Amino acid sequence: MKYFYSIKNDRCFKTKIKRSVFICSLRYVETIPEAKKFISEITGANKQATHNCWAYIVGDKGNIRHSSDHGEPPGTAGKPMLNALETYNITNISAVVTRHFGGVKLGIKGLIDAYRTIVKKTIEMDQLIKLVKTTRFLIEVPYTFNDTLVHHLKTFHGKMVSTSYTDIVTHIFEWEGQGTRKLEALLDEYRNSGKLKYIIL
Numbered sequence: 001m002k003y004f005y006s007i008k009n010d011r012c013f014k015t016k017i018k019r020s021v022f023i024c025s026l027r028y029v030e031t032i033p034e035a036k037k038f039i040s041e042i043t044g045a046n047k048q049a050t051h052n053c054w055a056y057i058v059g060d061k062g063n064i065r066h067s068s069d070h071g072e073p074p075g076t077a078g079k080p081m082l083n084a085l086e087t088y089n090i091t092n093i094s095a096v097v098t099r100h101f102g103g104v105k106l107g108i109k110g111l112i113d114a115y116r117t118i119v120k121k122t123i124e125m126d127q128l129i130k131l132v133k134t135t136r137f138l139i140e141v142p143y144t145f146n147d148t149l150v151h152h153l154k155t156f157h158g159k160m161v162s163t164s165y166t167d168i169v170t171h172i173f174e175w176e177g178q179g180t181r182k183l184e185a186l187l188d189e190y191r192n193s194g195k196l197k198y199i200i201l
């Protein structure tokens with residue numbers, strides 16, 4: 001399974017390259033509107049900057065991605081920023097690089113390197129978090145069938161979050177996976193035969 005990563009808290013890194021000041025700001029986002037809101041927030045706070053270039057990636061599989069050079073030569077800012085994010089399999093992130101021009105032109109290659117490098121340095125300020133999509137099942141089962149159920153659940157390599165014992169046994173089982181059809185099929189079979197009850201939380 002291919003995992004994707006992101007950041008937990010906002011990150012900001014500042015550097016100077018040939019008298020131009022570059023500031024990279026990163027934020028965890030989950031939707032396009034959230035990504036655009038962050039871009040507007042940073043751009044609004046840096047209205048005097050020469051450029052506020054941006055890139056974002058959202059979606060469980062990082063399938064939605066956009067970028068902007070915001071006045072820099074085409075392909076020298078937004079795309080290198082996006083490429084830097086993709087290098088780390090990052091999703092659900094919005095990046096803005098603010099540039100205050102210092103009077104010395106960097107050239108096409110210099111701009112590409114500058115925008116890509118500052119995003120990478122900002123990412124590497126701290127560890128990334130692995131984004132894991134899980135599904136939780138609440139399962140009620142009689143004592144007479146509990147051992148059999150637990151044995152079968154172990155084959156799915158999930159996690160038993162909690163178990164309570166009253167007149168029946170109640171489990172909360174968490175499974176990490178891209179789909180739950182196999183597990184649901186098993187639980188449906190047991191439920192249809194009256195051996196347990198379950199719901200997806």
